[in-house]
Amino acid sequence: MKSSTILSVLSFALAVYAVPPFDPAGAKNVGNGKGTQFIGGQCLSDADCGSACCANPTGICSGPGAQFQNGKTGCGFGSGAATAASSPAAAAAAAPAANSVPAGALTTPANGGPAFDPAGVKNVGNGKGLQFIGGQCLSAADCGSGCCAGPSGICSGPGAQTQNGKTGCGFVSGAAPAAPAAAATTPAADSNTGASTTASTTPANGGPAFDPAGEKNVGNGKGIQFIGGQCLNAADCGSGCCAGPSGICSGPGAQTQNGKTGCGFVSKKKLVRM
Known part of the structure; x- marks a missing residue:
């Protein structure tokens, strides 16, 4: 021994x-x-x-x-x-002020997986894609990486989504506010004009044209949209980058090329499939 x-x-x-x-x-x-x-x-x-x-x-x-x-x-x-x-x-990271912790933010995982990094409490549930890897998330819209991994909701690099007890991207908390990607899958007409917004083959605000083959991947938040396809937020894109000004999946290294204005695009519109 x-x-x-x-x-x-x-x-x-x-x-x-x-x-x-x-x-x-x-x-x-x-x-x-x-x-x-x-x-x-x-x-x-x-x-x-x-x-x-x-x-x-x-x-x-x-x-x-x-x-x-x-x-x-x-x-x-x-x-x-x-x-x-x-x-x-x-x-400093280990001692966030108690009154600054958003609703639903935790410092320990609820259901297993790695512990949350307490420095990320300010980014939980805001859907702005500001949460770093290791921080808690309520949906993929919170994460800069575009991957909110189960079982407890932690932002992860897509390549590490099943390591250290994680069960893969796609976590959505029952307590999460309606994220843009979730709202996008619910058909709804514009209450003021009666018009609806559909996946498009041309950008609304400039930048490259969308690849029409990606129409089926718009707004589902599953991270399966390819580069060149339309996106409503980073959760749609396999690359984790939904680039402005019109919402197109981009490689992070090309996010400002061909008229694009960088990752972080989030649509305020709802997608209706015709």
Whole structure:
């Protein structure tokens, strides 16, 4: 028993030794949960990393495709203890003011899965796509990534939606306000004019024309709309980016090309399928 324990300790030590050292330039980004840490910087959870991958065994931001290289053992590292460099940011994140917590916001998951990052309470349920990975969400409309993962509602990178107890994108809380994507699936006529809004093949406000093949994916909030198809918000798009000015799914790197005005478009109109 004693010898097996020694071997386990030595194996872990060797694994840690094999992982690349942290880039000291990233010390300021450790533990703030804002997704600003670059690859090679230290992280306390996936929420720290711009790549959404905090790799084991030491907690280093990694490209998801490189999460098992150079001694790393995969995304999903979580640490309850902040380093000296990160402790001020971590302490601030861990103590949100009680009167600033929106209705429905929690700091622990209700139904399993990873714990929510308490720094994200201000972004819960507003449907503005401002919630970062690791923060609580009531629907996909809350998440910058376009993925609100079950079983408890936590914003996730689409590639990590079934890791660490998560059960995949598509979570919608019963307590959530009507999100734009949910409203979009309910046929309704304009009460003032009697007119209705339908999925279109041309943009209403400029930007590239919509690909008509994507009409069936508009407004369902399932994240299956392809780049070039119309969207009512980021929840429609597989890329997680619904670009203005007219609502078209875009690759994040191309969000300001060809007349587009960047990710974050949310339609105030209701979709009626004819």
